[in-house]
Amino acid sequence: MEEAEERRRLLEGFPAERVAAESAAALVREAPAYGDHDAQRLGRELLAIVEPTLASLREGRDLTGEETVRFEDFGALRAEQGIALEPFLEAFRLTARRAFDALYALARNHDDQALALEVAGEFWARCDQVSIAVVRGHRRREAERVRVDQEQRTLLLRQLLLGELSVDWLPMAADILGLDLRAEYRVCYAVPETGRDVLETERTLRGHLLMLLAEPGADRVVGLAAAPPSRAVGVPVGVGPARPLARLNESLVEARRAGQVALAFGLRRAVGSGELPLHTAVLALPEVGERLLDRCFGHVRGERRATLTATLDAYLEADANAEAAAAVLYVHPNTLRYRLRTFTEATGLDLAHTQDAMTVWWALRHLQAVGSE
Template sequence: MSAARPSEATLRRLERASGALATQAVARMDDTLPWFRSMPADQRSWVMLVAQAGIASLVEWCRHPGRPPRLGGEVFGAAPRELVRAVPLKQTVDLVKVTVEVMEDRVTHVAEPGDAEALRVAVLQYSREVAFATAHVYASYAENRGAWDARLEALVVDALVRGERSDELPGRAAALGWATTAPVLVLVGHTAPDVDDLHTAVRRAARSMRAEVLVGVHADQLVVVLGGVADLGPVAERVSREFGPGPVVSGPAVDSLALAADSAAGALAGLRAAVAWPGAPRPVPADELLAERALDGDPLARAALAERVAGPLHATGGGVLDTVHAVLASGGNLEASARALFVHPNTVRYRLKRATELTGLSATDPRGAWTLRVALALSALDGGRSLWA
């Protein structure tokens, strides 16, 4: 601070004028800052409080020049934390600039004779301190907000992993900027051991394709929630590159985040069972692992095989079902199947086409044949206690 500091008489006059100066500063903000005019009345009143507190802190600083100003508590503490959320840093700089300009303009009216220059210098030096304090307040808020966001994101992802189906989940995710309704899917795999900031890498990959994303790590498992685009397949394929070695499984797409626990359940069950399919694509849809999941004891997969595969085949009658059994027994040889059934090979082809239409699986495709075998075997083991009836 300058050796020639404002006199006590000038500081007392400045104290008495603090309310009027704050009012003039707000009036000038209203005249010169279009965005300020559109602010709600409560936020405008907070700005008034901050301006008055700033002037009072200036007086105290001038009286004790060796003590650094406590701007965080004395000035910015005059307004609630909501003001930091409502007013971006750039706009806050504009507010400080206008307030300093008003104080500079009123120096000659406030200062005692011969004190104007000392007060002007004090105002300029103090405005520099305010600028540093403003940056610190916003940096602290950003740091705290980042930590809070990370905790909230972890809670949301953890809830999905635990199977929570709650209408509160979309609200929690909305606080993180999540605006997606449908579709949503969950992608799971193992973490990459050599990546320091896995969360950032995954977010960058998803957002490069304009997708919304939530990320969580559970032990050595990486759980990613994707949404925001109509076709999430390419997004899942891109994000899967950020996972560590091993399978990556995508759960079925659901209509909202409130239902994403269903997608997470399928993906996690698929990840446990994927070891049984060494050549699985990456990512592999959980529904393509129904056979492995059923053998692993997943009741949802077993019910899905009954409903989607065994049930429709049994409902068609003996011809189609017997043909599927014959083709599976012959290793996919249609001619041998036709001889075993005493029918023409074209009849076998027709019946297989019908079976594929019903189940989405082909008995002549290795993966389709495997899934059909497991579904029909489980159906036989049920011994008539069909899940599809």
Template structure:
């Protein structure tokens, strides 16, 4: 029997001693391995020892793709949440122990150590390729889970039990409150809005779930997002505990519907729209108020538009004439004249509380609805 066979046999006989020793080094220095079963780690060490024994006998380093131990163990560790740099750190503990054993045995050690480094390169190449593939597969699976979770919330088909399981799989924190978000671009693709909301989520602590569903960007966020463009409506539900997310999505739907009818953009929740959310759905009332307050003024042509501008500014400034005049801007007497013409054309007094309510309704809602 030649020296390489003797060395391979001797190294093989030490596998049962090397495996627990290497395991001890790994768990002492790599925290992510605390959740990896000891039997899994020791089995991987024994398999690497067996690979090196074959390497010693043949004198040939196998191509990366044929190192099945690297593929199997790296896939397993990826599923166990071990980062790739920790996998390679653990591998170095294993090869270091094997190198020391070879040097201790002293049989053609230098040539074997040289082969061992070449094997390490091939092993590393295999792990990197598998881990990259696992990352892609994991990302795709996480995206699928996110979309199914959000679809279930959108169509109210997610039971309490399924919601808890799905939220846990997506790493949502049960102690944190979340709000539904539905972003609708008035034109163009939804992808830019999704990317911008993802960037905002990356800047905030906690986990967010976002996906493009149809023409909308739908999500669950632990924060109130900023506007993402001049032509995007972001409808928000209230911030609620995880089990109440369905309620948040119902509220976001109300805001989205009202905001779309009102031609709004920017970020809005129910408290921002207030009575306008309900008014946007009052079709018959909208028509009546439009006929009472808007149509007679609009019949005056361009001057009618100036009158409505004056009334809107007057109401927005809490009926303060000087402030409203500065907003437009016009002279206070000009503003008063336009307000008077509004009263003449509509037959309604702006000193009446009922008129103020109805005109606010008409200007804020009826002008935007059919």
């Protein structure tokens, strides 16, 4: 009881209002983050922090749950006001320093020096508790703001890509997304390869594009580029033609088509719109591919088909150079020529003839795209 009374006597002269007012004035005067704040209002806000801290010291107790929530709300308020964590903590340290100086002035003249030292030590312990609470509130609100901002950016980007934003909204969208209203951009479109997910694909593309929209539900990653991205992006991605913001949906259509081509044919690079028209035709005409597949390889199955298709593909890829194709396949050139000759005998197709070579190429691409057996 005596100690409680002594605590009360020690702290009853603490100039809480003066400490809060002087701290607020110093912040407005010296801290850029607080330059546009009203000093009187800021002083009242600081006083709401100082007073419950003093109350806990007078009563010799830790902070209550209600007080902790109040401090968290104070941290959240600073986040809402756009004050970053570092200048916020600097302001907290400045206020705590002034409060301690005032407490020290009272303590050194107090009769019970042992109690004065104890209260001074408890003061810094309370400061630690308060700082933990205000930082927690600040970070929570900042995380909420970032999430809301990201959701807004995601929505605007999706609306831009789909052509759902009116012309009147384009300047606002460009400003929020950091885009140039007068510039043209290319839409990039990627569907994850088998065994990879959307987020993994998004990480791979992150360094190549201005902004990305990863959509696990739609199993795709869509982004924007100011210039054609490097071909060696490491994943299949389609790139649409450059278009102004109001016409990005046109670029999206072309990027999706090119992305489907890149994925179907295992091209782990950027594929431009219209770059591979024959591959696009193969995808668009699967019934033709099935007929040609039967025409070329209907007579073989299993390992014999795999060997034959690999041989013909290597030969066409080498521009009908038997030696080069044989080197790729690790076989003797005569072995390769024998396979070509038996293929011609079985099907009547001669790769020396352009039309027959095109027939085989189409069948091979169809097999690659759809995996028919």
